[in-house]
Amino acid sequence: xxxxxxxxxxxxxxxxxxxxxxxxxxxxxxxxxxxxxxxxxxxxxxxxxxxxxxxxxxxxxxxxxxxxxxxxxxxxxxxxxxxxxxxxxxxxxxxxxxxxxxxxxxxxxxxxxxxxxxxxxxxxxxxxxxxxxxxxxxxxxxxxxxxxxxxxxxxxxxxxxxxxxxxxxxxxxxxxxxxxxxxxxxxxxxxxxxxxxxxxxxxxxxxxxxxxxxxxxxxxxxxxxxxxxxxxxxxxxxxxxxxxxxxxxxxxxxxxxxxxxxxxxxxxxxxxxxxxxxxxxxxxxxxxxxxxxxxxxxxxxxxxxxxxxxxxxxxxxxxxxxxxxxxxxxxxxxxxxxxxxxxxxxxxxxxxxxxxxxxxxxxxxxxxxxxxxxxxxxxxxxxxxxxxxxxxxxxxxxxxxxxxxxxxxxxxxxxxxxxxxxxxxxxxxxxxxxxxxxxxxxxxxxxxxxxxxxxxxxxxxxxxxxxxxxxxxxxxxxxxxxxxxxxxxxxxxxxxxxxxxxxxxxxxxxxxxxxxxxxxxxxxxxxxxxxxxxxxxxxxxxxxxxxxxxxxxxxxxxxxxxxxxxxxxxxxxxxxxxxxxxxxxxxxxxxxxxxxxxxxxxxxxxxxxxxxxxxxxxxxxxxxxxxxxxxxxxxxxxxxxxxxxxxxxxxxxxxxxxxxxxxxxxxxxxxxxxxxxxxxxxxxxxxxxxxxxxxxxxxxxxxxxxxxxxxxxxxxxxxxxxxxxxxxxxxxxxxxxxxxxxxxxxxxxxxxxxxxxxxxxxxxxxxxxxxxxxxxxxxxxxxxxxxxxxxxxxxxxxxxxxxxxxxxxxxxxxxxxxxxxxxxxxxxxxxxxxxxxxxxxxxxxxxxxxxxxxxxxxxxxxxxxxxxxxxxxxxxxxxxxxxxxxxxxx
Ligand code: AMP
Ligand code: MN
Ligand code: ZN
Numbered sequence: 001x002x003x004x005x006x007x008x009x010x011x012x013x014x015x016x017x018x019x020x021x022x023x024x025x026x027x028x029x030x031x032x033x034x035x036x037x038x039x040x041x042x043x044x045x046x047x048x049x050x051x052x053x054x055x056x057x058x059x060x061x062x063x064x065x066x067x068x069x070x071x072x073x074x075x076x077x078x079x080x081x082x083x084x085x086x087x088x089x090x091x092x093x094x095x096x097x098x099x100x101x102x103x104x105x106x107x108x109x110x111x112x113x114x115x116x117x118x119x120x121x122x123x124x125x126x127x128x129x130x131x132x133x134x135x136x137x138x139x140x141x142x143x144x145x146x147x148x149x150x151x152x153x154x155x156x157x158x159x160x161x162x163x164x165x166x167x168x169x170x171x172x173x174x175x176x177x178x179x180x181x182x183x184x185x186x187x188x189x190x191x192x193x194x195x196x197x198x199x200x201x202x203x204x205x206x207x208x209x210x211x212x213x214x215x216x217x218x219x220x221x222x223x224x225x226x227x228x229x230x231x232x233x234x235x236x237x238x239x240x241x242x243x244x245x246x247x248x249x250x251x252x253x254x255x256x257x258x259x260x261x262x263x264x265x266x267x268x269x270x271x272x273x274x275x276x277x278x279x280x281x282x283x284x285x286x287x288x289x290x291x292x293x294x295x296x297x298x299x300x301x302x303x304x305x306x307x308x309x310x311x312x313x314x315x316x317x318x319x320x321x322x323x324x325x326x327x328x329x330x331x332x333x334x335x336x337x338x339x340x341x342x343x344x345x346x347x348x349x350x351x352x353x354x355x356x357x358x359x360x361x362x363x364x365x366x367x368x369x370x371x372x373x374x375x376x377x378x379x380x381x382x383x384x385x386x387x388x389x390x391x392x393x394x395x396x397x398x399x400x401x402x403x404x405x406x407x408x409x410x411x412x413x414x415x416x417x418x419x420x421x422x423x424x425x426x427x428x429x430x431x432x433x434x435x436x437x438x439x440x441x442x443x444x445x446x447x448x449x450x451x452x453x454x455x456x457x458x459x460x461x462x463x464x465x466x467x468x469x470x471x472x473x474x475x476x477x478x479x480x481x482x483x484x485x486x487x488x489x490x491x492x493x494x495x496x497x498x499x500x501x502x503x504x505x506x507x508x509x510x511x512x513x514x515x516x517x518x519x520x521x522x523x524x525x526x527x528x529x530x531x532x533x534x535x536x537x538x539x540x541x542x543x544x545x546x547x548x549x550x551x552x553x554x555x556x557x558x559x560x561x562x563x564x565x566x567x568x569x570x571x572x573x574x575x576x577x578x579x580x581x582x583x584x585x586x587x588x589x590x591x592x593x594x595x596x597x598x599x600x601x602x603x604x605x606x607x608x609x610x611x612x613x614x615x616x617x618x619x620x621x622x623x624x625x626x627x628x629x630x631x632x633x634x635x636x637x638x639x640x641x642x643x644x645x646x647x648x649x650x651x652x653x654x655x656x657x658x659x660x661x662x663x664x665x666x667x668x669x670x671x672x673x674x675x676x677x678x679x680x681x682x683x684x685x686x687x688x689x690x691x692x693x694x695x696x697x698x699x700x701x702x703x704x705x706x707x708x709x710x711x712x713x714x715x716x717x718x719x720x721x722x723x724x725x726x727x728x729x730x731x732x733x734x735x736x737x738x739x740x741x742x743x744x745x746x747x748x749x750x751x752x753x754x755x756x757x758x759x760x761x762x763x764x765x766x767x768x769x770x771x772x773x774x775x776x777x778x779x780x781x782x783x784x785x786x787x788x789x790x791x792x793x794x795x796x797x798x799x800x801x802x803x804x805x806x807x808x809x810x811x812x813x814x815x816x817x818x819x820x821x822x823x824x825x826x827x828x829x830x831x832x833x834x835x836x837x838x839x840x841x842x843x844x845x846x847x848x849x850x851x852x853x854x855x856x857x858x859x860x861x862x863x864x865x866x867x868x869x870x871x872x873x874x875x876x877x878x879x880x881x882x883x884x885x886x887x888x889x890x
Contacts, residue, residue, distance in 0.1 A: 049554065083111075090118045093125070180423045183323060183341040184523055193320045193520035198481040201378030202255045206352040210258040213250035254478050256355060256380045263357055263382060265468045270461040272454050275447035276332060278409070278440060286436055288427075290339035292346050298329070298336055302353035305331055307360035307385075309442035312340070312369050313422040313435055320523050321481065324372045325422035330439035337435055340376070341423065347377035355382040362446045364388050364401040364438075366474050374479040384475040387442065390449035390467045394456060401438065408448045409441045484516045496536055501583045507574035508539040514570060518559055529559050538567070542575055 028037035056062040065071045087097035095118040184191055205212035231239070244251065254260070289295055302308055309330040316322035327338040327347070340347060353359055354373075361381050363369055365388035373379040391399040396407070405411040417434040424431070450464060457463040489512035493500065500508060515535065519526045526532075530553075537552040546568040550556050560567065 053554070086115065090114070093118065093122050180421055182318065183325075183423050184319065186341070188345045191319070191321065191523055193523055195484050195520065197252065197483065198375065198479050199251050200255050200374065202348070202351070202380070203378070204348065204351070205255060207259065207355040207357065207382065209262060212255065213247065215244070215247035215250045216255070254476055256382055257476065259355070259357065259382050260472055260476050263472060265465065269360065269468070270464055272459075273447050273450050275444060275451060278444040279333065281436065281440060284333070284335055284440065286335040286337065286432070288337045288339070288432070290342040292343070295338065295343055295346055295349055298338070299349050299353055301331070302329070302350070302359070303356065305359060307362060307443060307446070309362040309439040309446070310369070311363065311435070311438040311442070312372055314368070314372055315421060315423050317525050317528055318423075320519050320525060321375060322372070322525075323423070324376045326435055328435050328439040330436075330442060332443055335436045335440055337427070337432060339425070341425070344376060347379055351379055355380050357383045359383060360385050362387060362442050364404070364442060366471070367477065370475060370477045371479040381475045384471040385446055385468065386471040386474050387445050387449055389470040389474070390453060393463055393467050393470075394449060394452055404445050405441055408445050411437070411441060413437055484513070488512065488516070492532065498536065500539065502579055503542060503574050503577045504539045506577045507542055507571055508535065510570040510574060511535045511538060511567070514567065518563070522559065524559070528557065530557055534560075538571065542571055
């Protein structure tokens with residue numbers, strides 16, 4: 001709202017206001033100062049927006065109301081009044097205010113364009129005036145690479161008023177600092193948003209026991225990125241693949257895995273310390289470091305210590321992957337604040353201290369810090385103590401730093417800046433103070449919790465040791481980049497707990513892909529490009545007109561406005577999807593427009609009754625055993641298709657008796673009567689569906705439909721992940737499979753009882769056993785199971801107690817598959833071309849089945865699919881990047 005200040009002020013009167021003139025009485029008559037006026041204006045705008053949102057919607061209610069002449073008249077008079085008001089405003093700003101078009105229908109569109117144009121003109125003027133007021137010379141704009149939006153010059157209240165004056169309203173504005181220059185523009189190494197897995201940035205390995213693999217030391221190989229080659233994407237991928245093939249194992253391993261595996265906590269750190277009181281903040285020097293010399297000096301200082309505390313501040317809204325903005329370090333004597341935007345490329349220097357096993361690094365809730373350190377600086381931590389883990393082991397009431405500060409230090413921390421925009425420079429003093437407090441007391445807390453951990457356990461080191469182990473697990477965490485696949489949207493859609501029909505789901509899928517692509521390209525968060533709730537609204541409404549898309553968004557994200565036509569094409573494409581019979585019938589019954597489907601789905605979003613038939617997997621006749629004359633196959637058939645589709649498996653599990661019973665799914669194998677019966681059954685909708693106990697159904701179904709198994713599709717394409725990661729997914733998949741199998745078995749057993757005699761005449765039971773036996777001998781699942789069993793002995797970051805001695809000495813066997821990056825360009829071209837080619841718009845699991853190599857799955861990937869809600873201003877505090885599931889609440 002800051003930027004609209006002078007804009008709104010001109011509304012107050014016809015006099016030609018000088019925005020840079022700060023004379024209060026002239027600027028906002030009747031108001032104390034500009035702030036009071038803005039506050040009032042904001043309230044007025046908000047209530048107007050609210051009121052307009054509650055107006056009857058065109059399409060249903062509106063048309064009904066419109067049939068009353070009174071309503072019609074009122075609307076017209078109000079409409080005229082509004083239009084008059086708007087056109088006056090436009091004239092005041094020297095914008096064109098009359099439509100040239102007298103055609104009733106197109107006039108609306110032109111009016112809309114007029115408003116958009118005028119807004120642009122007005123906002124541009126506001127920007128110029130604010131710049132002038134701030135003494136910023138507009139012509140000094142930084143040179144930008146193509147594809148970036150013109151950056152707004154740094155204009156925020158915090159750099160206008162001198163530091164030290166910390167009024168409430170300033171704080172408010174700080175948190176909403178909108179005009180921060182993009183730090184990315186200054187980065188020496190450009191951000192890699194490509195849809196390829198993250199490769200560690202490290203190129204020097206201090207404190208190494210095992211030397212750094214040649215891949216990382218050889219700058220030549222490392223620097224050649226596929227996107228830098230001047231060849232088509234597919235060819236670039238291929239060349240890259242050839243070059244890096246032999247390094248795959250190293251590329252995805254934790255560079256300090258070996259050192260961490262061999263780290264033992266010395267006796268001294270397992271015995272009771274004498275807590276060393278922190279120095280008062282006021283008596284502690286705080287050094288702000290933004291030069292290389294400063295950083296080198298700090299590193300030297302740190303290397304002489306036996307412990308120091310660390311924290312990071314991060315920004316995720318105006319960047320695709322997020323950026324680390326600040327590092328706070330506290331020793332027992334001093335505090336340091338490092339400008340990690342300025343020193344981004346030099347931060348690796350700190351690895352000398354950070355990976356020194358003789359120096360304890362104390363963090364609070366280091367999970368995301370580990371990711372950020374690796375991703376932005378290539379920094380790793382050897383010998384971590386995480387006070388969050390300590391707090392958990394102590395079973396404290398809450399595990400936030402906030403709580404620890406109050407509990408141990410009697411300090412009330414101020415949460416106001418938690419979601420501040422940490423990119424702002426120069427950093428206001430209040431933010432510096434806030435950031436300092438995050439590490440200032442941490443070493444004392446480290447002492448206190450160690451004492452308590454020992455006391456808690458009657459002086460035995462077991463509990464304390466477990467915290468060291470858990471901390472080590474945290475430091476073993478590897479950063480995983482969010483990867484887009486054609487199925488990524490599924491994960492997010494599933495979380496929404498909304499039922500979508502075929503068209504809505506298609507829209508959601510297309511919008512998701514559009515948003516991901518644009519976010520990577522523009523280096524913005526997906527939440528900035530198009531917040532998830534707006535994406536859902538557009539998918540639900542499927543607006544017929546571009547304006548309808550705009551209407552779904554409030555406030556309209558700039559990139560949505562810019563590309564509304566593109567989005568409109570995507571929505572149109574979705575609208576062309578055929579609805580299923582059941583969907584149409586349901587709509588007819590309820591007399592609703594096709595898009596509103598209030599009924600609850602039986603099996604959740606994976607209910608195939610809601611998915612187009614072409615979305616279902618296609619099986620060749622020899623893939624599915626076809627048994628003639630099986631009765632009662634209807635219901636099982638549906639469930640079975642569900643399993644196949646949603647588990648992302650190409651072939652049906654062939655181990656259970658279940659298969660035998662549901663054979664005959666091939667429509668051609670059904671008799672005429674069966675086909676008829678099937679049609680009738682399909683046309684039925686249980687009227688009590690919505691009252692059915694969803695949770696019941698969900699639990700059993702959920703496991704089978706666990707989309708984590710979708711991950712296998714991705715990894716099949718990538719074949720790049722470390723064994724450790726795969727094993728976790730395999731385990732999850734095995735679990736899901738086991739559950740599905742168990743369920744199937746149950747059903748099968750019941751049926752066997754009832755139908756035994758009948759079956760005996762028809763089925764050869766031995767075949768079933770043979771199949772099972774065959775499967776047990778050497779089938780694909782066996783291999784997977786072995787893999788996951790082995791995986792249980794590998795360390796599980798942050799979940800398991802660590803058993804250093806039991807750990808396998810060998811780090812990780814090389815993934816067997818060759819490097820084959822997912823061809824993002826291929827899939828997204830289809831999506832973004834806006835073409836209506838049928839096979840592009842329809843999900844076809846078989847499409848990925850050409851590749852029959854073992855599927856591999858990265859560990860963190862699952863959570864990273866949902867990189868969606870990273871928006872700070874739209875969904876503050878609701879960030880759901882996977883690693884945030886245990887945000888240390890402050
Ligand atoms: P902290 O370790 O609490 O200082 O947090 C580090 C960074 O994590 C902050 O700079 C924020 O960017 C981010 N963060 C912390 N808490 C939250 C939250 N509840 N929601 C979203 N982001 C958060
Ligand atoms: Mn932190
Ligand atoms: Zn912090």
